[in-house]
Amino acid sequence: xxxxxxxxxxxxxxxxxxxxxxxxxxxxxxxxxxxxxxxxxxxxxxxxxxxxxxxxxxxxxxxxxxxxxxxxxxxxxxxxxxxxxxxxxxxxxxxxxxxxxxxxxxxxxxxxxxxxxxxxxxxxxxxxxxxxxxxxx
Amino acid sequence: xxxxxxxxxxxxxxxxxxxxxxxxxxxxxxxxxxxxxxxxxxxxxxxxxxxxxxxxxxxxxxxxxxxxxxxxxxxxxxxxxxxxxxxxxxxxxxxxxxxxxxxxxxxxxxxxxxxxxxxxxxxxxxxxxxxxxxxxx
DNA sequence: GCTAAACTCTACTAATTTTATAGAATTAAT
DNA sequence: ATTAATTCTATAAAATTAGTAGAGTTTAGC
Numbered sequence: 001x002x003x004x005x006x007x008x009x010x011x012x013x014x015x016x017x018x019x020x021x022x023x024x025x026x027x028x029x030x031x032x033x034x035x036x037x038x039x040x041x042x043x044x045x046x047x048x049x050x051x052x053x054x055x056x057x058x059x060x061x062x063x064x065x066x067x068x069x070x071x072x073x074x075x076x077x078x079x080x081x082x083x084x085x086x087x088x089x090x091x092x093x094x095x096x097x098x099x100x101x102x103x104x105x106x107x108x109x110x111x112x113x114x115x116x117x118x119x120x121x122x123x124x125x126x127x128x129x130x131x132x133x134x135x136x137x
Numbered sequence: 138x139x140x141x142x143x144x145x146x147x148x149x150x151x152x153x154x155x156x157x158x159x160x161x162x163x164x165x166x167x168x169x170x171x172x173x174x175x176x177x178x179x180x181x182x183x184x185x186x187x188x189x190x191x192x193x194x195x196x197x198x199x200x201x202x203x204x205x206x207x208x209x210x211x212x213x214x215x216x217x218x219x220x221x222x223x224x225x226x227x228x229x230x231x232x233x234x235x236x237x238x239x240x241x242x243x244x245x246x247x248x249x250x251x252x253x254x255x256x257x258x259x260x261x262x263x264x265x266x267x268x269x270x271x272x273x274x
Numbered sequence: 275g276c277t278a279a280a281c282t283c284t285a286c287t288a289a290t291t292t293t294a295t296a297g298a299a300t301t302a303a304t
Numbered sequence: 305a306t307t308a309a310t311t312c313t314a315t316a317a318a319a320t321t322a323g324t325a326g327a328g329t330t331t332a333g334c
Contacts, residue, residue: 058300058301061309111144118262182281194280200280
């Protein structure tokens with residue numbers, strides 16, 4: 001399941017992607033439009049900025065805007081930024097790999113290969129969904 | 138990601154499925170074999186029993202054994218029993234549906250249809266993995 | 275019947291993560 | 305200067321997860 005943070009991030013990106021070129025959106029504007037607690041959204045937008053999905057203008061008249069094309073921002077990108085691994089266990093993860101310490105040797109693990117299969121299919125599905133494709137539907 | 142509980146449940150089922158017909162496995166035996174804290178495993182086995190995946194024999198010489206065919210126990214079954222919904226948000230879930238309270242109307246939600254697509258693909262993948270198929274690999 | 279060894283059940287605790295909130299600091303337009 | 309926005313750090317409240325404790329129940333075997 002997605003955390004609220006990831007859901008809010010996606011909703012914020014969807015809002016930004018729907019604005020006309022050059023529009024700079026204030027946090028309060030996004031928060032009210034997408035029903036997100038404003039102070040929580042501030043943190044989320046900062047993380048999206050650090051992840052190079054959005055950028056900001058400071059000071060009066062400041063705000064946030066997309067800097068990555070909405071066609072190239074996928075569900076898996078945002079999931080990884082806020083919720084981490086796509087895989088069901090770290091031992092089956094590409095980007096967040098960690099061995100299980102309850103397994104003696106990974107080769108003997110009956111679970112891992114199955115979980116890798118799941119991750120491959122889920123990841124393919126998540127990479128197929130972009131901010132742009134969500135808006136089109 | 139799977140909780141430890143779900144991972145332990147799967148490992149316990151894998152252990153039981155590998156025993157010869159008629160064998161009754163003690164909790165301590167499964168715990169040691171699969172590296173699971175014994176008291177935690179007790180709870181997990183009880184939940185698996187309530188879910189009709191295993192049954193138990195009480196008293197001395199008691200223990201647990203599979204009652205559902207290993208060919209029909211899927212990853213999605215066990216995920217749902219311990220970790221709940223397969224979908225990324227409750228509004229996209231089949232078995233754990235709940236509306237989001239930050240959406241005005243569900244029809245206007247740009248996220249939901251995409252998440253339903255993901256759920257369909259992930260679920261298909263998870264239904265394809267059974268306890269039996271994990272043992273074969 | 276008694277004892278040993280297993281499952282059963284309820285409650286509790288400790289740690290972690292999630293979901294925020296608070297408030298001071300910084301930046302920039304007017 | 306003033307106003308209104310982002311930025312940053314710290315904190316708090318709530319929920320979830322992971323695990324423990326201990327009493328109760330059941331059954332095999334002597």
